[in-house]
Every structure is written in structure tokens, then in C-alpha cells.
Amino acid sequence: MRRLSSLAILTLISFCLKSLYTRYEIIGSLEFGGAVVEVSFLFLLFLFLSLLKEKIAHFIYILLNITGSLLLIGAIMYFDYYNSIVTYKSLAQAGQIGDIRTSIFALFKLRYLLLFADLPFLFLYRKRKGLSFKIRRKTYLFLMAANILVIAWGFYKSTNIISEISQYETVGFFAYQFLEASAEKGLLGEDGEEVTPQLVNKIKPSSPKEDPQLNGIARNKNLIIIQLESVQSFLLNKQINNIEVTPNLNKLINEAFYFPHFYTQVGKGNTSDAEFLVNTSIYALGNEPMSTATAGKTLPSLPRHLRQAGYYSATFHANEISFWSRKEMYDALGFDEYFDQDYFGKEDFIAYGVSDEILYKKTIEKLAGFNGQKFYAHIIALSSHYPYDFPETKIAHTITLPDSFNGSIVGSYIKSVSYADFAFGLLLEELKAAGLYDDSVIVVYGDHQGVQTQNEKDTALVNDLVGHDYHSVLDHLNVPLIIKVPSATGGTIDTIGGLVDVYPTIANLLGLDIRDEIVFGTDLLNSKKNTVGIRFYAPTGTFVTKEYTFSPGKTRDSGKITLIENRNESPATPDSIKELNKILEFMKSSDAYIRSIE
Numbered sequence: 001m002r003r004l005s006s007l008a009i010l011t012l013i014s015f016c017l018k019s020l021y022t023r024y025e026i027i028g029s030l031e032f033g034g035a036v037v038e039v040s041f042l043f044l045l046f047l048f049l050s051l052l053k054e055k056i057a058h059f060i061y062i063l064l065n066i067t068g069s070l071l072l073i074g075a076i077m078y079f080d081y082y083n084s085i086v087t088y089k090s091l092a093q094a095g096q097i098g099d100i101r102t103s104i105f106a107l108f109k110l111r112y113l114l115l116f117a118d119l120p121f122l123f124l125y126r127k128r129k130g131l132s133f134k135i136r137r138k139t140y141l142f143l144m145a146a147n148i149l150v151i152a153w154g155f156y157k158s159t160n161i162i163s164e165i166s167q168y169e170t171v172g173f174f175a176y177q178f179l180e181a182s183a184e185k186g187l188l189g190e191d192g193e194e195v196t197p198q199l200v201n202k203i204k205p206s207s208p209k210e211d212p213q214l215n216g217i218a219r220n221k222n223l224i225i226i227q228l229e230s231v232q233s234f235l236l237n238k239q240i241n242n243i244e245v246t247p248n249l250n251k252l253i254n255e256a257f258y259f260p261h262f263y264t265q266v267g268k269g270n271t272s273d274a275e276f277l278v279n280t281s282i283y284a285l286g287n288e289p290m291s292t293a294t295a296g297k298t299l300p301s302l303p304r305h306l307r308q309a310g311y312y313s314a315t316f317h318a319n320e321i322s323f324w325s326r327k328e329m330y331d332a333l334g335f336d337e338y339f340d341q342d343y344f345g346k347e348d349f350i351a352y353g354v355s356d357e358i359l360y361k362k363t364i365e366k367l368a369g370f371n372g373q374k375f376y377a378h379i380i381a382l383s384s385h386y387p388y389d390f391p392e393t394k395i396a397h398t399i400t401l402p403d404s405f406n407g408s409i410v411g412s413y414i415k416s417v418s419y420a421d422f423a424f425g426l427l428l429e430e431l432k433a434a435g436l437y438d439d440s441v442i443v444v445y446g447d448h449q450g451v452q453t454q455n456e457k458d459t460a461l462v463n464d465l466v467g468h469d470y471h472s473v474l475d476h477l478n479v480p481l482i483i484k485v486p487s488a489t490g491g492t493i494d495t496i497g498g499l500v501d502v503y504p505t506i507a508n509l510l511g512l513d514i515r516d517e518i519v520f521g522t523d524l525l526n527s528k529k530n531t532v533g534i535r536f537y538a539p540t541g542t543f544v545t546k547e548y549t550f551s552p553g554k555t556r557d558s559g560k561i562t563l564i565e566n567r568n569e570s571p572a573t574p575d576s577i578k579e580l581n582k583i584l585e586f587m588k589s590s591d592a593y594i595r596s597i598e
């Protein structure tokens with residue numbers, strides 16, 4: 001005879017309700033099958049716990065309830081921000097929580113406290129024996145077996161699913177953590193074909209033009225790459241009330257190559273993942289920041305290649321170096337020098353460091369000091385970081401928006417991007433004054449998305465700005481890439497691309513021979529076609545081609561296509577499933593490659 005105490009029963013019921021509520025907040029619906037698996041998983045856990053001595057079990061119920069509720073709130077807020085399911089791996093970044101507390105407060109909604117609504121009841125009823133259930137041994141074993149069967153069915157169903165959100169929907173939050181762990185193990189234990197430049201070129205979802213253009217056109221020029229925080233493409237060449245949001249970027253576009261169909265591919269490491277992708281042309285793993293995944297490795301990279309060509313490389317960012325373990329990442333990437341908060345100080349502080357104005361000013365001082373030595377400077381701007389709070393003193397440098405934007409996060413975001421553009425304009429002036437503008441290849445891109453559309457008002461504002469329903473990939477993950485090459489007129493390049501493509505594109509312009517290097521991107525100025533694989537901020541299996549974006553369905557051979565031209569949606573075609581398998585295999589090779597580097 002087993003006994004499930006009143007506390008056990010109440011905790012189980014409230015835990016199930018909380019998990020279902022979380023599921024509803026994240027997915028927006030309660031699919032029956034998945035909900036049953038989720039409940040079974042919790043039921044099984046409580047059946048096991050009931051084997052413990054009552055005192056110990058009661059302590060665990062309370063502990064579980066509190067930590068579990070916190071985890072579930074965390075999962076909802078994490079999804080709000082990242083559009084992705086949090087996993088146990090994120091605990092490794094728990095140290096950064098203090099630094100991002102303003103972002104956390106901005107995401108919190110009072111209704112999430114519902115997840116703690118049961119606590120007073122649990123304390124009141126914890127000793128009410130009348131509510132306890134006695135279970136016969138046979139019934140107990142039957143319940144165990146039934147729950148195990150349901151869970152096994154959920155896991156079995158999930159094996160044919162590639163999208164993380166669908167996996168979560170199928171097995172629930174806690175069981176999903178096991179799926180993640182086993183996927184990780186499978187990946188590490190895999191003995192695939194050795195990844196070579198030949199193999200990568202063979203399976204690349206892009207094809208180079210027969211007559212590559214502009215090769216070496218910028219040989220021996222300096223390279224200045226500016227990474228703009230959270231800047232998305234839809235604000236470029238955009239006017240609100242006849243005022244341009246990004247006048248300085250727009251001006252640069254007119255004398256440079258501009259890539260309107262360019263996408264972010266960052267994973268968990270956000271800003272630092274963008275830095276990694278651009279310097280390596282290797283896919284980000286997604287659920288793990290590349291700074292920690294590559295710590296201690298020596299990566300073939302843009303800075304290392306440029307060193308062989310006689311360049312000095314330095315990277316500039318106003319936050320402390322420890323954030324995102326950047327010291328380890330810069331060592332892995334092989335930068336000659338880095339400049340962080342120690343150099344930039346704390347003057348004119350916005351978000352995590354000095355304002356972009358100061359960042360640029362102090363960076364130029366260093367660049368001018370290189371005294372004719374060829375250099376590569378990677379400048380990581382920061383001021384336009386979520387939650388887009390701006391000191392009063394900066395408001396004058398931001399766009400004036402119509403009243404309809406008052407109090408909206410979209411409005412704050414646009415203002416913040418307009419400030420980033422203002423500071424960027426100053427940088428261009430300073431580069432000109434220092435005599436560096438005409439002597440350098442200048443590359444500018446947005447690291448990742450910034451808009452948050454968590455309520456109807458913000459959604460309506462952003463739909464109005466883009467002129468259609470804001471799309472979670474085609475609009476949300478579309479970031480600008482601009483490449484200004486001295487002595488080239490530039491133009492708009494329609495080729496589809498992503499952060500992984502920046503390195504090979506620059507290599508061609510600078511005349512670097514990377515044929516023996518393993519790069520997963522393609523030269524966007526010399527490609528006939530390309531497919532951009534995306535994960536983390538969109539479910540694994542998401543990709544973009546010149547014609548459409550693909551969203552994976554619940555099985556490996558299903559999904560949805562959205563045409564870029566008119567946003568029409570239709571079910572996956574056999575060709576798109578072929579493309580899906582191709583890009584999945586390609587990204588798997590990238591993962592195997594990064595794991596194999598020492």
C-alpha cells in the first residue's frame with residue numbers, strides 16, 4: 001500500500017496546471033497529446049517521490065514547487081526574448097543575470113505571478129491527512145507502467161521532429177531537457193566523415209559564379225568591421241513622418257554594396273555569436289554560446305588569415321571582457337589585441353558600457369595610432385541594446401516619433417536605432433578626418449533582431465511599419481549588411497546571405513586565398529544561389545532561399561513555405577524537403593567541424 005499525501009496531490013495538481021499554463025504562454029495553445037505526456041511525466045515523478053519518507057518527500061515537494069515555478073517563469077520570459085525553449089545549458093550563463101537585470105525587469109509581466117498562486121494553499125493543506133490517497137501496490141505499479149508508456153510514446157514521436165518548439169510541445173518542459181541532453185550525447189558520440197574543404201564545398205547549398213568578380217580589388221586596404229547592436233533591416237531607408245530613421249546608414253548604402261536579403265544566424269551567444277560567425281564562417285551551435293564552446297581552441301579565422309597577410313587585428317567593445325567569456329573567444333579567434341571597459345571606461349554610460357559616441361571616438365584614437373600599419377578593426381557597438389532606455393541627454397540625437405509610438409517598446413527601439421545611426425554618422429566623419437575612410441574596406445552589419453512585439457499595440461505598430469504582417473523570420477531576422485569598398489561603386493546585391501557569409505565575401509575583396517580553409521559561407525558578391533540555415537531564434541530546420549523561407553513542421557517531411565515576394569504561405573514541396581535535408585546535413589558538418597578543432 002502506498003500513500004500520496006495531501007501535499008503531494010496538491011503539488012502535483014498545481015504543478016500540472018503550471019506546466020500547462022507555461023505551455024499556453026509559450027505555444028499559444030494546448031495540444032492534447034503533448035499535454036498528456038507532460039502531465040504523465042510529472043505524475044511519474046511524484047509516484048517516485050512518494051516512495052521516500054514522508055518528511056523528506058514533503059521537503060522536496062515544497063522545494064520543487066518553488067524552484068519549478070521559478071524555472072517555468074524563466075522559461076516563459078526566455079521564450080519572450082529568444083523565441084526559443086530554455087534548456088539546462090543556460091545555467092552556465094547564470095553569472096550574467098546581474099548584468100542583464102534591466103532586460104529581465106522589462107520582460108516581466110505581473111500575470112506570471114499566477115505561477116505562485118498556489119503557495120498559500122499548499123501551506124494550509126500540507127498536513128490534512130483527509131485528502132490523502134491510498135494506492136494499492138498493484139494500482140501503483142499499473143500507474144507507473146501507464147505513465148511510462150505515455151512518456152515513451154511522446155519520446156518516440158519526438159524522434160521524427162527537428163523543431164525544438166515542436167519537441168517541447170510533444171513531451172513538455174521537463175522531459176524536453178532529457179531530449180536535449182540525449183541529442184547532445186548523440187552528437188558528441190557521432191563518427192561522421194572527416195570534414196574537409198572538399199567535402200564542405202561538395203555539400204554547400206550555394207554555387208559560385210564561373211567568373212568571380214572584384215577579386216583582390218581591396219588588397220592591402222585596412223579592414224574596419226562595425227557590428228551594430230540589434231539593428232534590423234526594416235528601419236533602413238525608412239521614413240516616419242518624413243524623417244529618416246537611419247540617415248547615415250542610408251547615405252553609406254548609396255556608395256557601397258548593400259545586401260537587403262541578409263539574415264542573422266546567431267544562437268544563444270547573441271552579440272558574441274555574431275562576432276564568432278563573422279570571423280570564422282562556421283555556424284553557431286545554437287543552444288550554447290560559441291565563446292564557451294570554442295574556449296581553448298585555436299580556430300582558423302579572419303584575424304589569423306589577415307595576420308599572414310601582414311595585418312594587425314584588434315577588437316573593440318565597451319562592456320567588460322568577461323561578459324560572454326569574450327577573453328576566451330578572442331584568444332580562440334586569434335585577435336592580436338582587444339579593448340574592453342578597462343580601456344573605454346564608464347563615461348557617458350548606456351546599457352553595458354560607454355555610449356557608441358565614446359566607443360567610436362576612443363577606437364579611432366587607437367586606429368590612428370597604428371601609424372600606417374595595415375589593420376583589421378572589429379568594432380562592436382552597444383548603445384542600441386534592449387530594453388532601449390536612453391538617458392535624457394541623448395534624446396536630442398534620436399528621431400522624433402508620432403504620438404502613436406508613445407509608451408511602446410517599438411518606439412523605444414526605433415529611437416535607440418536612430419541614436420546608433422547618429423553615433424555611426426560621427427564615426428564616418430572621424431574616419432574621414434583621420435584619413436582612414438578612403439583607405440579601408442568598411443563593413444557594417446546588424447548582429448541580430450531587436451524588436452519585441454509582445455502586445456497588440458507593438459504588433460500593430462510594427463505591422464504598419466513593414467506594410468504587412470511582421471514575419472518571425474523574413475522581417476524579424478533580416479539584418480543589414482553593407483560593404484563599402486574603396487574604388488568600387490557598389491550597388492544593391494539581391495543574393496540571399498547570412499552572417500556565415502561575411503568572411504568569404506571579404507576574403508575575395510581583400511584577395512585572401514581561402515580555398516584550403518574550411519568555410520561554411522559563400523562569397524555573396526560571386527554566388528548564383530545560396531541557402532541560409534537558421535536555428536535558435538527560429539526552430540532548427542528553418543532556412544531561407546532566394547524565393548522562400550521554410551518553417552519545419554511536426555515531422556521531418558512536413559513544413560510550411562512562405563514566399564518572400566508576396567508572403568503567400570503553402571505546405572512544403574518535395575523540393576523544399578530536399579533543401580531541408582541538405583541544409584540540415586550541412587549544419588551538422590559545421591557542428592562536427594567545430595567540435596573537432598582543438
Ligand code: GP9
Binds near residue numbers: 323352
Ligand atoms: C554585452 C553585449 C550584450 O557585452 O554583448 O548584448 P547581447 O548579447 O545581449 O545582444
Ligand code: MN
Binds near residue numbers: 229271272447
Ligand atoms: Mn547584441
